[in-house]
Structure formats: structure tokens, C-alpha cells
Amino acid sequence: MHPALMTAFVFMLVEEPAAPVTVSPAVLIASLYVFALAAFLGYQLISRVPPLLHTPLMSATNAISGISLIGSLVIAGAHKTHLATILGFIAVFTSTVNVVGGFGITDRMLKMFTKREAKKPAEAK
Amino acid sequence: MDHSATSTFLNGSSYFIELTYLIASILFILGLKAMSHPDTARKGMFLAEAGMLMAVIGTLMNKEIVSYEWIIGGLVLGSIVGALMAIWVPMTAMPERTALSHAFGAAAAALVGIAEYSIQSSMGLIAELPRFKVGALGFEIMLGALTTTGSLIAAGKLKGIVKGTPIQFKGQNAVNMLVFLGMVSCFIYILLNPAAQPVFYTMVGLAVLFGVMLVIPIGSADMPVVMSLLNSYAGLAAAATGFVLGNNVLIIAGTLDGFSGLILSILMCKAMNRSITNVLFGGFGAVVAEAQAGAGGTMREISPEDAAVQLAYAKKVVFVPGYGLATAQAQHAVRELANKLEERGVEVKYGIHPVAGRMPGHMNVLLAEANVPYEELYEMDQINPEMSTTDVCVVIGANDVVNPDARDNPKSAIAGMPIIEVDRAHSVIVLKRGQGRGFSGLENPLFFKNVTTMLYGDAKASLTNLAQAVQNI
Numbered sequence: 230m231h232p233a234l235m236t237a238f239v240f241m242l243v244e245e246p247a248a249p250v251t252v253s254p255a256v257l258i259a260s261l262y263v264f265a266l267a268a269f270l271g272y273q274l275i276s277r278v279p280p281l282l283h284t285p286l287m288s289a290t291n292a293i294s295g296i297s298l299i300g301s302l303v304i305a306g307a308h309k310t311h312l313a314t315i316l317g318f319i320a321v322f323t324s325t326v327n328v329v330g331g332f333g334i335t336d337r338m339l340k341m342f343t344k345r346e347a348k349k350p351a352e353a354k
Numbered sequence: 355m356d357h358s359a360t361s362t363f364l365n366g367s368s369y370f371i372e373l374t375y376l377i378a379s380i381l382f383i384l385g386l387k388a389m390s391h392p393d394t395a396r397k398g399m400f401l402a403e404a405g406m407l408m409a410v411i412g413t414l415m416n417k418e419i420v421s422y423e424w425i426i427g428g429l430v431l432g433s434i435v436g437a438l439m440a441i442w443v444p445m446t447a448m449p450e451r452t453a454l455s456h457a458f459g460a461a462a463a464a465l466v467g468i469a470e471y472s473i474q475s476s477m478g479l480i481a482e483l484p485r486f487k488v489g490a491l492g493f494e495i496m497l498g499a500l501t502t503t504g505s506l507i508a509a510g511k512l513k514g515i516v517k518g519t520p521i522q523f524k525g526q527n528a529v530n531m532l533v534f535l536g537m538v539s540c541f542i543y544i545l546l547n548p549a550a551q552p553v554f555y556t557m558v559g560l561a562v563l564f565g566v567m568l569v570i571p572i573g574s575a576d577m578p579v580v581m582s583l584l585n586s587y588a589g590l591a592a593a594a595t596g597f598v599l600g601n602n603v604l605i606i607a608g609t610l611d612g613f614s615g616l617i618l619s620i621l622m623c624k625a626m627n628r629s630i631t632n633v634l635f636g637g638f639g640a641v642v643a644e645a646q647a648g649a650g651g652t653m654r655e656i657s658p659e660d661a662a663v664q665l666a667y668a669k670k671v672v673f674v675p676g677y678g679l680a681t682a683q684a685q686h687a688v689r690e691l692a693n694k695l696e697e698r699g700v701e702v703k704y705g706i707h708p709v710a711g712r713m714p715g716h717m718n719v720l721l722a723e724a725n726v727p728y729e730e731l732y733e734m735d736q737i738n739p740e741m742s743t744t745d746v747c748v749v750i751g752a753n754d755v756v757n758p759d760a761r762d763n764p765k766s767a768i769a770g771m772p773i774i775e776v777d778r779a780h781s782v783i784v785l786k787r788g789q790g791r792g793f794s795g796l797e798n799p800l801f802f803k804n805v806t807t808m809l810y811g812d813a814k815a816s817l818t819n820l821a822q823a824v825q826n827i
Contacts, residue, residue: 333440
């Protein structure tokens, strides 16, 4: 998806004052602030990660974004409709796989990145 | 009254829950910050895990949750599958695993979005949803759905279930454009008439289709970019979920993930000297070398014994691995050979190109698995100045990333792509399965240079033979 298109949509969404019952504009603005600041922070943080760790980085950020689990939990537990509960259940499953598997594999990978000193005992086996 | 009844989420949430989310956000950020060095990275991940645990515990206290059986079922099943993956997936399968996890993450976002929509529809509230939320919902579902199928195709290609070469047909870009426009039109329609369910589900279907269409024309060699992009989409889908649910920790974590993927895709594109558009719509790897004469000559073959002599009496040896190292699972064999050389006092280094392998950092992980200390792993820009003082350079299953044409021949399909300049070393030994061309189908003049000798055969077997031969010297 083209970034320019995305931006166009965002503007379209923001400019039109929403329907009668609405989130207060303050909440919306606050969300956009959080988004913008997180984007900026993300840029700063990720640029400092050395290429050496790019694979663990990808699996770590993936595990972290498994936080969408918390949205799935509420949907699966709220029992609003049958369809929603089933979809919520599947979402809880997939995001838990990501969280548990993602953190697990990240740790397994990071454990392997050892310094020269640590090399000798590893060879001894 | 704040009409948060429109969200299934914020309603009735206590300050405690919000506090756990705030702490989780901070811990995630600290965790990623620790990723800047291999010595601190592991501790950082423990922080992130603690954050995740807190957020989940906080969420379970949400008053909207009326029963726990589905939740516990999902958590238990997911934990079992996740743990099994964490323990059993081999490092060589890391690209497939990662692609699959992008699919899972994106699927979760899409499903939550669809569930949210169906709840609102069934309660008759959908028409009253603020347009901003409908927009976020649409983004969440479109990005989620297309990333799910796109990642599944990518995983299939990496695993070899789906053909790795680009799948193309006439007018493909036009068809893709139509699917994309159809999806966007549905989205705009939904924005104006949120209650139109058929249009909504058509949008979901088109997004699912678009994900497939987007990835099938892309060749395996371009996977590092595709993986990074899908990573980015999966993150942004999670962030959109945060907007829908009015939940900041989701926005923060999703955005961090989204930007991480975006930065990685930019880095990967730079390392190939191509634009993202070119990767997505160029169908690289299908363009088989257009009238590329010139790169002729003879390739000189070398026996393992002669190669071993060269290596054993060298002062400095640099290994340059590529995807062939992963397919041959030769990482331990390299390490064994390097050990033998280091015992003889040879200085050993590894030069790693950013797009070597199928995902960012792929080679580093494989070599780390074989106990190569990370100080010996050098990035392209660090190793290139050392090439002229390198006695022997061993290229293991790499092709395009060491192709001097990228530097010397402006007409080459990969012209301008930064390479590891192995041809500046005193001598080069290329380990290659056969005389065929690489994934891009390009001829590689490196193989015909005077400094170059070829050692044919399976990389793992060749390396083991070399180690044996060095031992015998």
C-alpha cells in the first residue's frame, strides 16, 4: 500500500467530524499523538540495532506486537455473539503462539550470540 | 457520557488495568533498546516478557469478560504450539517460522477487527460508529487480511511448498491494481455506509486475495525485503487495532513493530540498490540475463587438497556465506574448518552482506548457532576495506552479493548494488553446487577471474573435506 494513499485516508478521516455519538476529539488526538511519538521512538530505537541482530529483532518485535492478544482476550471472553467468540478464540490462539513462540525463539537465538571468551568451554563438549 | 460502549474494551476498565498497560509499554521500549547490543539483548527481552505478562493479567481483570473457558482454551493451545515451535524449529528454518508468525499476528488483528464489526452490526450500533473508528477498523482488517495470506505464501515459498521463482502472467500488474482498487473502493463505501455488510465482507475477501497476488510474483532472492515489509504491515495492523479499541499499549507496540519492519525493508532495499516498488512489481529473478555476453572464459576447478594448502598457509581468511550455507546446513562445517585454521594461527573473519540469505540477519544467526563468536562477524562496510589484505576469501553458496558486475558493469541487472568485493582478495575459492547460475539467473564474472578457483559440490561436504585436508597438512 502506498504511503501517500494512507496519508490521504488519515486526513479524510480526521477532517470529517465524526457521527453524532462519538469518541471525544481529545481521545482521538491523544491516540494520534501516541502513534506519532511511538513511530519516532521506534525509528530511534531500531536504527541502533546492529545488523548482527536483525533476525532476533524481527522475531522480538513480532512477539511484542503479539500484544494484540489483549484485544482478542476481551472479544473471546465477552460472549457478545457466537461468531465473535469463535473469532476471538482463534485470535487468542494465534497471538499466544506468537507471544510464546516469538519470545522463546528470540531467547534461543540471543543465547547463541557469544563472545570470544565464551567460545572455549562451548568447544570442549 | 463518553460513549465507550461503542468499544468493547475501555468500558469499565479500572485504573489498575491502565497502569499495567503503561508499565508494559515502558518495558517493551526498554526491551527494544537493549537490542542495540548482543550482551544486553537477552536481559531486555526478559523485561519485554514481563511487560507482556502484566498486560495479559491486567486484561483478564476486565469486567467485560464474562467467562473464561474460550480464553483459557486459546491460551493453553497457543502456549503449547508456541513452546513447541520455540524448542523445535531449527535455525535454518527461521525465515519460514518468521513469515508464519507474521501471518499469525496479522490474522489475530484481522479476526479481532471482523469480530468487532460483527458485534457492532448485531447490536445495531454500527451506523453510529464514529467514522474515525470505522476507518481504523478498515485499515486493521485490510492490512491484517492481506498480510496473513501474503505471509503464508512467503512461508510457502521459503519452505519450498510454493514455487520459489516468481509466478507471473500477462497483465499481472493491471489485475493487481484492479484488486487493490476494488478493495479500496469497498473501504471508502464502508466509511460512508458502515452498515453495508456485503460490501464489508467483499473488502475482506479482496484483501485476502490481494495478499496472495502481492507475493506470488516475487522471487525467493527478494525475500528479505518482503519479510521486512510483511513485518511492517503486521505491526501496523496491530496499531490499527489499538486505534479501534482505544488502547495505547496496542498502538505503541504495533507502531514499534511497524517501524522496525519499515526500517529493515529500507535497509534491505538499499543493500540491493532497488526501490520497494521495484521489488514488489518488478518481478526480479524472472528477467533472465538479457543478452549478457562478455562474461565468458573458463572456470578453474580446484581440488580440496590444493584449496586446503592455500588456506592453511594463509595469514588471513575471510568466509563469505550466502543462502547456499543455509540450504546445505553447512554452518557447523564452516566453524570446524575455521577452528582448524585458527589452531594454525590463521586469522579468520566472516563477511556478511545485508541481503545474504532469506531474511535480515539470517547468516549471523546461523553462524552464531555454530558458536562463531560475534566479534568475527563483519558487516559489508567493515570487511570491504580489509579485502586487499586478505589472502584467501572463501565464498560459500553466495552469488549475487559477490558479483563484481554490480560494481563494474552499469548495464547489469544488479548494477549499483553494493557487494562484498571478494575479487580484491589475493585469491578466492568459490564453493558451489554446480556450474549453474544463481537465483537471479545472472552470469557472475567473478567465477572467471584469474584469482578465482571453483570447488564444486555440496557446501557441507566440501567444507568437511577441506577441514580434513587441513588437518592432514
